[in-house]
Amino acid sequence: MCKIGTLDFEVCGGCVLNEKQNYILRKPCSSLHRPKCDESTIRSFIERLVKVYHKPIITIRFSDPFRDVFAIELIRLLNNGPLRNVKYDICHSSPESYRTVFNEAATLDTLEIKLKRLLSFQSSPSVSLRLDHLQIRGSCHWIKLEDFMNCKSVTLNHFIKFDFKKIETERLNSFFKKLKESECRIEKFTYTVNSPVKMDRSIFSKIVEGLNDIHGSDSVEFIRRDQKKTRISWTEETLLMEPVY
Structure with missing residues (x-):
């Protein structure tokens, strides 16, 4: 089993292993609604990494054109385990997705989030x-x-x-x-x-x-x-x- 201290996932699409032994996911996407990246493949890849590496500490960054619902799916998949830090910068997010990110953040060390202007949006974390x-x-x-x-x-x-x-x-x-x-x-x-x-x-x-x-x-x-x-x-x-x- 290979032991590594930290895995950095930059979820905006492919996968490369950089010189610091941090995995970066990258694939070009043509638009928000018709991405070329295969979400099921990315999910399977992350699941495999979590099993292979010994007690990984994961930082994951979501940015356009990733779908907010898929980002939430990955956060829930990794939460209460290796996921420690989330950077969330998806402009086309629904109010419900924002609420979910804050509620899921209860077990994290850090959360960085960018919010678009929602005039009627009011919310407090449930935890x-x-x-x-x-x-x-x-x-x-x-x-x-x-x-x-x-x-x-x-x-x-x-x-x-x-x-x-x-x-x-x-x-x-x-x-x-x-x-x-x-x-x-x-x-x-x-x-x-x-x-x-x-x-x-x-x-x-x-x-x-x-x-x-x-x-x-x-x-x-x-x-x-x-x-x-x-x-x-x-x-x-x-x-x-x-x-x-």
Whole structure:
């Protein structure tokens, strides 16, 4: 039996074994609806690898033009076992697929997911997520930040086509106040916004209002209920919460 530490599957189609002994799946596809790649072959190939290798740690990345339903099938196949990290970047995903990815993520170490803008989509994971790292890119307006307070590190790359001050300032302030009064696992929170309006001191002051005294208008420190000391700082495009040691 061959022993290997990590298998990296990049599911966007073929298979090559690179110099680092990482398997990469690649096959050209003509379109989303008529791919040339054979899904049953890929499934059989992955099943075989899991049997051959000794306790593999699998990172799998899904990107267009893979079908969202097939991605979900593979996640369920590998979950509760070798699958530790998922990168999900399929634009043509249904709301149900997004919900399933979050629910299946409960047993993972990391999840990176890109979301398209779904105006009427609202959802919360049905299970508590305790990821080491969660990264969400794209549309983040539907997310309840409190759902991810037990993930150790959370990164949101939020693309907003409107003035985020009207919505996000109040939402972030509410989140930080709840975090301060909670005993939760989160240590680092990075919020990057792509918006016509940049962060400034007045916006930052409203976001951290009620947490503690602002030090130099560039950061604020406070002690959480679990006695963890935390700092929030800002730049024009990024809000960063991190522990103070």
